[in-house]
Amino acid sequence: MSDKLIPNEDIETDPRKVEILEGAIGVFLKYGFKKTSMDDVAKSVSISRQALYLYFADKEDLFKEGLRYFFATSFRSADQILNQKKIPIEEKLFLALEAWxxxxxxxxxSEADDLIATSKGLVSGLACSYEEKFYLALIEAIRDSKLNTYYIKKGIGPEQITNTLQAMAQGFKFSCDSNASFKIKLKEAIQVICAPIL
Known part of the structure; x- marks a missing residue:
């Protein structure tokens, strides 16, 4: 299988495949790539291992498609939020960064520490491609907002705001032990950045 992105319809028109990919992501996050077996994934979604092999050739194939599914759906959710014209910029930034x-x-x-190295080895460039798309979408949303109007007068462009937001959000992603604490810290950071226009 090539490293080209799988079109959304290839995955998302099959609800069972989506269920398997969601289950597989959870299992990989729990055990890591090396310790995860196809049996573990099959049990997580209540199908037989033989049925799982009808969808995926092997564990590497499942992992690759899981990554593609994760990045495609995360980006699509974030991009849809960023393109909403009626949502205030502070809410838009929060929802998009949370989705992403x-x-x-x-x-x-802690057993899943091998996931980043494995993903770089199996699907080169996938994360970078989606990160670039998200970065550009975030810049565009900021450029079209009152936030840009305020900061541009201070000599700060949308790229600098985007870099700051992403650095903070990435830091929270790796330092928070729950989605709830991530949301709290992210909301606080966005309030600080958006304070001049609130």
Whole structure:
């Protein structure tokens, strides 16, 4: 299987495949790549291992498709939020960053420390591609907001605001032990950045 992105319809028109991918992500986050077996994934979604192999050739194939599904759905959710014209910028930033980075905060166990290295080895460039798309979408949303009008007068452009927001959100993603604490810290950070326009 190539490293090209799987079109959304290839995954998301099959509810059973979506259920398997969601279950697989949870199992990989719990056990890591090396310790996860196809049996573990099959049990998590209540199907036989043989049925799982009808969807995925092996564990590597399942992991690759899980990553593609995760990035595609996370980006799509965040991008849809950023394109909503009626949502205030502070709410838009919070919801988009939460959709992009907060989905599994606190869900990764210490046994899953091999996931980043494995993902780089199996699907090169996938994360970078989606991170770039999200970065550009975030810049565009800020550029079209009152936030940009205020900060541009101070010599601060939307790229700098985006870099700051992403650095803070990434830090919270890795330092928070739950999605709830991630949301609290993210909301506080966005309030600080948006304070001049609130």
């Amino acid at each position: 980075l907060g989905r599994y905060v606190g869900g990764k166990s």
